[in-house]
Amino acid sequence: MARKTALLLLPLLALAPRALAGDVIALEPLGPAPSAETGALVDESAHLWFVELASPPTSEGSSLATVRAEKSAFRAAAAKAGVRYSERFSFDALWNGVSVSVSPGQLGRLARIAGVKAVYPVETIAMPEPAAVSEPDLVTAIAMTGADTAQDELGFTGRGVKVGVIDTGIDYDHVDLGGDGVPRANSPFTGSRVVAGWDFVGEAFNADSTSPTYDPALVPDAYPDDCAGHGTHVAGIIGANGGARGVAPDAQLGAYRVFGCEGSTSADVMIAAMEAALADGMQVVNMSIGSAYQWPQYPTAMAATRLVNRGVVVVASIGNNGANGLWAAGAPGLGEKVIGVASFDNTHAMLPQFTISPDGTAIGYTNATAAPPAPHAGTFPMARTGTTTSTADACNPLAPGSLAGKAALVRRGTCSFYQKALNAQNAGAVAVVLYNNAAGRVSPTVAGTSAITIPVVAVSAAEGAIINSRLAAGSVDLTWTADLGSFPNSTGNLISDFSSYGLSPDLALKPDLGAPGGYIYSTYPLELGGYASLSGTSMSSPHVAGAVALLLEARPSTPSQAVRTILQNTAEPKLWWGNPALGFLETVGRQGAGMLRIDRAILATTRVEPAKLSLGESQAGPVARTLEVTSSADAPITYALSFVNALSVRGTFTQGFATSNASVSFGAATVTVPAHGSATVDLTVTPPTGPDRAQYGGYVVLTPEGGGEVYRVPFAGFVGDYQSITVLAPTSAGLPALAQLVGSSYELRRDGGTFTMTGDDVPFFLVHLDHPSRTLRLDVTDAASGKAWHTALAEDYLARNSTSTGFFALAWDGTTAAGTRSYTVPNGSYRVTVSVLKALGDPANPADWERWTSPVITVARP
Structure with a gap:
């Protein structure tokens, strides 16, 4: 199933005291569900599908002739069955099958074509949003993992190791990545440290069908340059060598571009890039992208595991869905033999800064999105909006003119960042300084209907306390500067708030280990400033990929399947993010083996x-x-x-x-x-x-x-009992439900409905899955006689919905199948039962299934 998600921060509540040995002590929950049931329902259904064919791919022993013959047979059988689809990619080496676009109503018939082993949704994968600055600094992050020791004392730099980067491309003109520092469009990468690559999509590609710039056309070429920035940042963490210095500064790079200049990509493009990286002889592949809430059996995860079996170490981010709860880890990071990487916050953050009087103390800040950036000069008096919790939060309207010409200090909490900024702006403030109400830093947004027209910046709780104390003692002036500074990060060495929770749906231990990913500074396309600051498991994954290059240089005979073992054995578990002072270790299902220590791994x-x-x-x-x-x-x-x-x-x-x-x-x-x-x-x-x-x-x-x-x-x-977790959880909207597509919206048919079974006038079943499901089936029976008309649709390894208001829409086109025999039900009245087998459930045990039966569906073909 496909979805898009947004990150939300979980507020920290009071916690229980330290436990005595042997006790089990409950700690209070750390926040509400990220999507309230009162919110709008979100359709997370797929529009593209992987079709897996019967034989293993060539990497597992099938001949190229065999897998291509199966594809030819599939195409012929689909045409004979009247299934209309558009083929996108054909895969042979790491996964045997094709990816297709097909109407929802024909999915059941597509899955029943002879030779089809399974169908899976082609997930749409959003590009992370970066926040650019103008100065690089990887020093503190590299020190956290011992990569500085591996470079400076052990003498390893990744020389001779090829690391493939499947991402937005690489600016191979960047001097830190071996270029000459002159930005060019469509230039070859000859002469840089990028030794192989391909652009699979073109600049205009955007797989997000909800975006105004949606463009699914694939326009590949031989120039995997980066117009978005993410891939260049990732490549710099792996191997920058210049103004920034990466983990493996002498590694060679492969650039496999799977994003356009903006928007999203799709999972089938990723498999195509993996097969190219294998063909190009990459020894390590990094994927700082993935599909959340998946299974290890998802096609990108399976392809990545097969890549490891072919001698390539695969490293992938586990995901940035920490706010979306458990079982949120992504594929390919969930792959059985893939190194799935969590993120820890950097010990320091390189930030723009302002100073405060009387002694010029430097305060680091982050600019809020949807507000003008802070200027690089100017001095203004500061003012607090209040001294109590309610007034300091600035959630109520402030007296007009009360902040005229002043920079307002506002505490986080109670209401949105936008509401705070709007109230301060309406009171005449020339800027807003938001300070956190918990440890760490935040990157706020102040997007809203009435635009925020003044700078809004965020500082840490400790910095807010400094400003507060000085304002309590007298007047304070704020002076904007053009300077950057390295500031201690109070959440350094703790798991990042965005880092996804495992475990895998089959209870495999994921993620495998972590590395610095919060507040990381690295290379960026020359046209976009040359350097940037990003946070995400996107940044921790290439740190591990660079570390693998160091390990392979130091121990070149190490098998690809042994690398993860060595890194996990020597990793260092870290304390719980919720309250490190209690001394509890972070959950294993979120940090895996702990923080990477590559110096120890090399010497082990x-x-x-x-x-x-x-x-x-x-x-x-x-x-x-x-x-x-x-x-x-x-x-x-x-x-x-x-x-x-x-x-x-x-x-x-x-x-x-x-x-x-x-x-x-x-x-x-x-x-x-x-x-x-x-x-x-x-x-x-x-x-x-x-x-x-x-x-x-x-x-x-x-x-x-x-x-x-x-x-x-x-x-x-x-x-x-793992199977005691409810999968078909009810929602306030009354799902599961029968629905009819009217225009571009679903209308519920709680008392049943009549369908012509032509075009999109087919019954849809809207389901919300609270937990991953091993199997989902649609079974049809005659409403009057109870006669079974067999199975309309069967899917394996379904992901859960991303939020409590997400749903999947499943269509029935009036056909069913039993074994190899297909049926078209005649006009009449029917009921459809949605059945889900719980994760690790026994298909023969009725207690491991959940079922819902629809109201009467009348099939009335013209």
């Missing part, structure tokens, strides 16, 4: 496999596992075995946190690994006693006697 002499433990549901009780510990050291090493729990988390759209009393017992207290040998560790994980239906996790810890590198293995599972 021990490998622990498997590198993560996905424990499934807790209903079966304790879970036994065996770890294999292998050493390349010249002497035996004895490790003490222990474990530590991370926080548990539950809820889909609203998260609640709790401590965990899970325990890990070992067959022995220590394990001795012989020189250049292996040993095994038997362990048993006893799941926590609660809370029910929560994700839990922690870390098995191997500590060497006498000192040395500590190795860890993350574990995660689910407390209780």
